[in-house]
Amino acid sequence: MRLTVWLASRLLRLLLVLLSVAAVSFGLMMLSPIDPVDAYLGPQMAQVSPEQRTLIAERWGFNTPASVQFHHWLQQLLSGELGWSHIYNQPVSDVINQRFQRSFFLLLSAWLLSLILGVVLGIAAGSKEGSLLDRLISGYAYITASMPTFWLAMLALLLFSVTLGWTPTCCAGPTGVLSQEVTLLTQLHHLLLPTLTLALLGVATITLHTRAKMAAFMRSDTALHAFAQGASRFDIAWRHGLRHASLPAITLAFASLGELFGGSILIEQVFAYPGLGQATVAAGLRSDVPLLLAIALFTALFVSVGNLIADGLYQWADPRIARDRTNE
């Protein structure tokens, strides 16, 4: 019963947040100094007469007040119509569908890899605070946390693709080959470096978080008791610490989906990987408003669901949190 109430209130909240994401991003697009007719016409804007321009504005409703346009857009959105992307010349939903399919594997594997690596490194570092291993791992985590995402990707590209020649320098498949004919192995080969760099960046926050949890656990009475019973440090870390530290790490991983997606935008740009991140940049640079709006909403949904799962995990694992919240 309590769970259903909680879920219902969170879903309502999610809807409210999505609606305000729609309003905020639509408002931002309205603020833009770029003329929507120019954006629609692209390079052909010089060849169009003023009369035709008014016709275009009328056809697409650019001359109506912003509130009417917003209302219209929302109605379209609710009926599943996301609009037309003029830079890819196909429906926005198709663009997102194709692009997200390509990004999905990249995001998922990087996410899993960073979670596993982060937990392992965090437990290794936190189980003996102040040891050489701890200092090495924390140092590594601090450095990657301050590193520009795209720069790490550039360094990886420079080392592994340009200098050593182990991995391809760009794209999702070899140039001049149809995407249907690219084998799975080649696809994976092209994904290898982007995935690794994206994962390495996510590792830092999870490592530091897990390390702090683990170090606190090692100072706790539970650990002291286990030590007194003669258990080894490895034993304690493995049997007790892992359970203590892994749930917060999983929760954190769900809560930081936004950062993961932001990282993928930069990484796809560096590796010229034709995923959703690259489409986002293209839409921003070439003012494809419908695509940009749809991507903002899509990623907000993605991130909110991640946050919802993180919150649910917390509730499930620690009932005290639910109680605190009702007291507020």
Place this chain on the structure above:
Amino acid sequence: MNSQPRLVAAGYAGVFGLLVLLLLSSSLWLGDSPLHMQFGARLMPPSAEHWLGTDALGRGLWARTLAGLALSFGVGLSAALLGTLIALSLASLAMLSPILDALVSLLIDTLLSVPHLILLLLIAFALGGGTQAVIIAVALTHWPSLARLLRAELLSLRNAPYVAISKGFGKRQGFIVWHHLLPHVLPHCLVGALLLFPHAILHEAALTFLGVGLDPTQPAIGVLLADAMRYLTGGYWWLGVFPGLGLLLMVLAIERFASMLRKAL
């Protein structure tokens, strides 16, 4: 026991301040060299004459990297200060009435649910790019996490006995927020601004790298690295390595300084 971290922080602050001064004054002693082209020395590798090498137009990378760092520092600092100001004003506004509180919370949730970089792209797009747009965009995307922190802090303060007494004297909510609550969270703001700072710098560089941030004629780190991307496959490694390394070192220094200050305060 408490004096040692303070001493370390003071020493660190001295070195840090000196570096910042040197960086900020770099435009004086570098002159126009970040933009000066030498067509006889294009794409030269690092040497005694060109410390970090030169780019495709024969501009010295040493001077350009320093100028880029100074630019990033300035933009990052302005954005962090502006973001802190927004966070503080909205968090205290939320204290005035439950309706305002709900609205501010909704705004925080909304902005936090869109990935930073996408929101940045949207805002930079709405404002049309350029230095000012980047500062505003970074400030607008970075205030929510700090505001959430400040709001929680203010909420716990609101139940303090002295606030109840003040309320008993018939003081208005606005008076209480301004005179009793705000002075308490100001130190949090300082630390918050310092913690926002490195994020602001990294996001500015990312935005500029993608081509929607600072003007490409400016020697910003993002511009230098976007330039380097074009020559990366040709093996001109110094173009990509040094500007990024400079940025990493600067962000790392600020990050360490901020966490040291937080411990010392």
